[in-house]
Amino acid sequence: MNDDDDVPLESPAESLALISRERDAVSRSVQFNPLAYYLPWGFAWLIGFGLLFLRYGPDGRVFVPMPDWLPLVALFSLLAAAAIGTVAMSTAKGRHVHGRSAWQGAVYGWTWFLAFAGVGSTLGRFTKYLPDDEAGLLWGSASVGVTAVMYLAGSAIWLSREMFVLGAWVTVVNIAGVIAGPGWHSLLIAVGGGGGLILFGVALWVRGRPR
Amino acid sequence: MTDLDPVIHAQARLRIMAALSGLADGDRMTFPRLQQILDMTAGNLSVHLTKLEQAGYVEVAKSFRGRTPTTSAGLTRRGRVAFEDYTAALRALLEPPKHHPEEG
Numbered sequence: 001m002n003d004d005d006d007v008p009l010e011s012p013a014e015s016l017a018l019i020s021r022e023r024d025a026v027s028r029s030v031q032f033n034p035l036a037y038y039l040p041w042g043f044a045w046l047i048g049f050g051l052l053f054l055r056y057g058p059d060g061r062v063f064v065p066m067p068d069w070l071p072l073v074a075l076f077s078l079l080a081a082a083a084i085g086t087v088a089m090s091t092a093k094g095r096h097v098h099g100r101s102a103w104q105g106a107v108y109g110w111t112w113f114l115a116f117a118g119v120g121s122t123l124g125r126f127t128k129y130l131p132d133d134e135a136g137l138l139w140g141s142a143s144v145g146v147t148a149v150m151y152l153a154g155s156a157i158w159l160s161r162e163m164f165v166l167g168a169w170v171t172v173v174n175i176a177g178v179i180a181g182p183g184w185h186s187l188l189i190a191v192g193g194g195g196g197l198i199l200f201g202v203a204l205w206v207r208g209r210p211r
Numbered sequence: 212m213t214d215l216d217p218v219i220h221a222q223a224r225l226r227i228m229a230a231l232s233g234l235a236d237g238d239r240m241t242f243p244r245l246q247q248i249l250d251m252t253a254g255n256l257s258v259h260l261t262k263l264e265q266a267g268y269v270e271v272a273k274s275f276r277g278r279t280p281t282t283s284a285g286l287t288r289r290g291r292v293a294f295e296d297y298t299a300a301l302r303a304l305l306e307p308p309k310h311h312p313e314e315g
Contacts, residue, residue, distance in 0.1 A: 015225065019301075023230065026230045099272075
C-alpha cells in the first residue's frame with residue numbers, strides 16, 4: 001500500500017521529467033479552452049449585430065428585408081447561449097479547484113451580472129425619450145462598453161496582457177461606432193468586435209496548444 | 212545521498228508536490244481529482260499528504276458543499292519555495308560533470 005515511498009528516484013533527469021509530467025497534467029486539467037470561451041461570444045456579436053446592421057442600417061436603410069423582431073431575438077438568444085455555455089464550463093472546471101481562483105472566478109461572474117443590471121436599469125429609464133435609432137445605439141454602445149470594461153478588469157485580475165488588448169480594442173471599436181452613428185455602430189461591432197473576439201480566441205488557442 | 216530535501220525526495224511525494232505546483236498560487240485541488248490525476252489509492256495519497264502537511268509544505272482544507280464534505284490540498288508558500296529549491300538542486304546535479312548521478 002505504502003510502497004511508493006520505497007520506489008527509488010532514478011536519476012535527476014528522470015525526476016525532472018516526472019515533475020514536468022505531473023505539473024502539466026494538472027495545468028492542463030485546470031486550463032480552459034479559449035475556443036470554447038471566446039468563439040460563442042464572437043459569433044453571437046458577428047451574427048447578432050450583423051443582422052441588426054442589415055435590417056436597421058444607417059439612415060433607416062434596410063439592406064435585407066426581414067421581420068423587425070428577428071435581429072434582436074437572434075442577438076439575445078445567441079448571447080444567452082454563450083453565457084450559459086461560459087457559466088457551465090467555468091462551473092465544471094471550478095468544481096475541482098478551491099481557493100483563490102475559485103473566488104476570483106465567482107466574483108467576476110457576478111460582476112458581469114451586476115454591471116449589466118446596473119447599467120440596464122439606467123438605460124431603461126431614459127430610452128423612452130429617444131428616437132428608436134438613437135435608443136438602439138445607446139443600448140448597443142453601453143452594453144459593448146460594459147463588456148470592454150469587464151475584459152479590462154479581467155486583465156487586472158488574471159494579469160493578462162491579452163485581455164487588456166482585447167478590452168482596449170473593443171473600446172476603440174465602440175467609440176468609433178458611436179461617432180459613426182446608428183447602423184454603422186452595428187456593422188463595426190459585428191466585424192470589429194465579433195471578428196475580434198473570434199480572432200482573439202483562435203490566437204490564444206494557437207499559442208496554448210501542446211507543443 | 213545528496214542534500215536533496217528528504218521530505219520531497221520520495222517518488223509519491225515528489226509527484227504530489229509537482230502536481231500541486233501546476234495550480235495557481237493560493238489554489239487547492241480537491242482530493243478525488245488529485246487522486247485521479249496521480250492515479251494513487253486514497254490511502255496512499257492521504258498518508259503522503261499528511262507527511263507533506265506536517266512538514267508545512269501542503270495545506271489541507273475541509274469545506275462543505277451542501278452536506279458533502281470536500282477535502283482539498285494545495286502548496287503553502289513554504290512548500291512552493293521548497294519545491295523550487297528541490298528542482299533547482301536537481302538541475303544543478305545535471306550540470307556539473309564532477310557529480311555522478313546518485314543511485315537512490
